[in-house]
Amino acid sequence: MTQKSKSSKVVTLILMILAMNTIYMLPYLMYTYYTPLQEAMGLIGRDADYGRLLNVYGIANVILYLPGGWVADKFDCKKLLVFSMVSTGVLGLWEATFPSYTILLLIHILFAVTTVLTFWSSSVKCVNMLADEGEQGGMFGSLEAGRGVSGLVLTIIFTSIYAVNAADSTKAMRLNVSIISVVMIVIGILLAVLMPKPKNTENATNATLLDSIKAMGVAFKCPVTYLLAGMIFCGSMCLASTTYFAPYLQNICGLPVKIGVLYSNYSKIVTQLIAASAAGILATKLKRSTKPMIVAGVVGAGLYIVMEILPASTAVMWPMLVVMTVALMMIYVFRALYYATVDEEGTPKNIVGSVIGISSLIGFIPDTFYTSLCGKWLEADPVGGYKKIFLSCILAMVIGLVCAFISDRRIVKFRAANNKEA
Template sequence: MDSKKHSFKRWIMLSILCLGGGIIYQLPFLRFAYYIPMQKALGLTNMQFGNLSSVYGIVAMICYFPGGWLADRFSCRKMLAFSFVATGLGGFYFSTFPSYRMCIVLHAFWGCVTIFTYWAALIKAVRMLGDSSEQGRLYGLLEGGRGLVSTLAGLAILSIFAKMGQSTFGLAWVINLYAGLSIAVGIITWFVLEDSKKEEKSSSVLKDTILVVKDTRVWLIALLIFTTYSVYCGQTYLTPYVTTIYGASVAIGALLGIIRSYVLQMAGGAAFGFIADKVGSSAKVMFVGYIIMIICLVIFMVLPGNKALLPIVIVNMLALGFVAYGMRGIYFATVDEVKISISVAGAAAGFASLIGYIPDAFIYSLMGNWLDKYPGQLGYKYIFIFLFVIEVIGLVVSILLLRVIKKKAYHVSGEELCK
């Protein structure tokens, strides 16, 4: 009976983490869905609007690693609850449409509370919900759950915005609704999420930093994230690819974009999580995932721009997206698989995120430049070749990680035999 009760509470806690994960980033990234209304309400130029994104991205990048250190020393429950409430309070202020300078300050603030006090705490909280045999499905369901929540919340709030005539007043309501949801999740998190049993405190910041930075396993996980996330970013250009090169209508392109961004996130994350646990190794599933992505990219590289090939291109696009989202859902499960100590799990996740999410800083500018410089199919060919090279590197990294895991398992097995 106690076991069933514990299992139920654990899934409730995972549901709360999914709910929060699907809500907390809506406010900093609201511009993607409401670009024109927000620009009009704030009175910003395109460059100023872009600067808000840059400030958020820079602060977020700086906060990944120290956020991991913080998660190893403080209660994940308190950190997560604080992050949700602080993000929501920032949202209420944002709904007043402050000056450009204050918007810059607000986005820097959001960069702190959605990364420094949130990201590594989330990764660590999920890891502590189950043992090694469940890590794949836990992280996979987190990815799928985040996608489901952001989709449902986005559609519901968008319908309210439409009913309010898509006005500035309606936009303020959109922001306030997301802010209220974020605070509500924070309150629920505070009262429902459980603190873990007290772990052995990790030592000094410097010692932990040296320990993590010198660990080959952490670097390999960081490179897994980097190579997987590169494809995740690069697939943004597949929607214009099918419309400009293969003649798909704008409506079909938009539909494919929605399927790729939401449906595949829900399906891919959950599916890969369960497969990883069934196989018994997230690293093995990622190895196969790299092979599939390489095949998909080769198909894109060799296919001519013949409009009759549109169905093949669409299937290939959806296959690539499904695998990219699936792998994104399980790459943090490898932290447990390589037996990184729970006492530095936050620092390891933070450092791996710092390296792994570097593509955010350059990949869109790089690929946008190729499309401007080489119009037509050639620009896209450069994108596919670049991603192909990155994924070959990822495949090699996954092989190295599997060797590390095998060596670690052999070492542990040897120790047990000697007992």
């Protein structure tokens, strides 16, 4: 690999990290600034309407995952990424005017178009095409680790901006939304100017609508689609469950509130950085992304069993904190590597987008119901509810482990067949 080729990969990867971290900030902004954003939108006392903004975005996402895969396989991924970043930024500037509720609903539906239909599958496919054979695990691991670092930096920047202007929450939120929007537009422009055209694009896109429909049909028949869906399902459900780690440690195990706040704010970022970096390095050295995932699946399932059987008591507070932290690392090993298996199993480039779209539709199903279900469990029986959450994670980890193991066998078989042909 030439120095120029290597540097262009690094630049592209950095831009992808920034793009993937910023583009979802606005749709999910209420997670960080629930009350201030609610005030700025004029929705105080209308919590159902306020929550509905995120609901319509989530429903539209589910609807658009499949056509998003088709779009990724039909059009140039660089153009799609540029369009996504710039258009999401423009929608954000519109949102910053805090228009009527009807317009806010429309903006959130359009957010789904620009962040899922034209971006999600295209962004994963772009990284897939960026990495050469043998680099997939390292590239996706670096992507996940980089997202942890940039997420921390961006969070510090935007929370600082809000803190300076917190006396006027509407002004503060308007400023934050506007700055995030401008940053996205700038990233879109940088992608257009600095991102080189991916190589081998002649085999990566489909020439006609009929070819794209056929590609989607092929993707539906590919085992890799459903194996990837299982691994995404594992990561999605287990990561959602980590929302309840700090409350369990505080409310059941007696962890001091100050430590609980620090844990909830920084545990994910730190473990994401460490686990994703280690996963990328191991995948490169072991020459298969599935090997670290198999280990993570075994360890993760074992740790969730420990959480299930340990008593709900202050006596196990510190051991439980350690167990939960290591389990969180195992989740990020999966998240860092499961997309790398698409290339390692020899998936044709012209169906990669469709594979990502279909598997995302299936794999992210927990996002549509799981936290609500957990809430019902906890309302009915706090301790028993947490135990049900841990049990759910055991089952999810087993699903991820089985899919990773089958994928590993398929990769070995694919490479053995290629060696024979050579």
